[in-house]
Amino acid sequence: MSHAEDAYGFARPTVNDAHSSLTRVLGKADDVWTGLLQRCGLTGAETDTASVKAIIAAMFAAGDGADMCARSLQIRLAAHTHLAAVRQLVTAAA
Numbered sequence: 001m002s003h004a005e006d007a008y009g010f011a012r013p014t015v016n017d018a019h020s021s022l023t024r025v026l027g028k029a030d031d032v033w034t035g036l037l038q039r040c041g042l043t044g045a046e047t048d049t050a051s052v053k054a055i056i057a058a059m060f061a062a063g064d065g066a067d068m069c070a071r072s073l074q075i076r077l078a079a080h081t082h083l084a085a086v087r088q089l090v091t092a093a094a
Contacts, residue, residue, distance in 0.1 A: 007083035013076045015046050018055045021069040032066060052077060 022029040022036075037044050039061075040054040056077070059070035 007080050007087050010076075010080055010083055012049070012080040012084075013052055013073045015042065015044055015051050015055050017076075018052070018059065018069065018073055019044065021073060022059070022066060025065050025069050032062065032064075036062060036066070049077075 018036075019029075019033055022033055026032060033044070036055060036058045039058045040051070042051055042055065046052075052073070056070045056073050059066040059073070061067075
């Protein structure tokens with residue numbers, strides 16, 4: 001199972017999820033999003049875990065509501081990581 005796959009129906013958050021979260025919380029967040037991407041050297045199309053972690057860190061640093069979104073994404077990423085590890089252990093033991 002790759003990290004992007006569901007772990008017990010729980011999908012790993014993506015860079016796109018970070019953008020959606022900002023938009024829901026801040027409303028029009030285009031300028032904030034562009035600044036975050038530039039700060040991380042990302043395009044917004046990345047799908048890897050390292051990029052998700054980078055955008056989360058940038059969101060924490062940005063504050064002003066973006067930090068709340070970052071905390072939510074951080075919790076989701078940790079939950080997915082742990083659920084994926086449990087799934088691998090259960091599958092290996094079967």
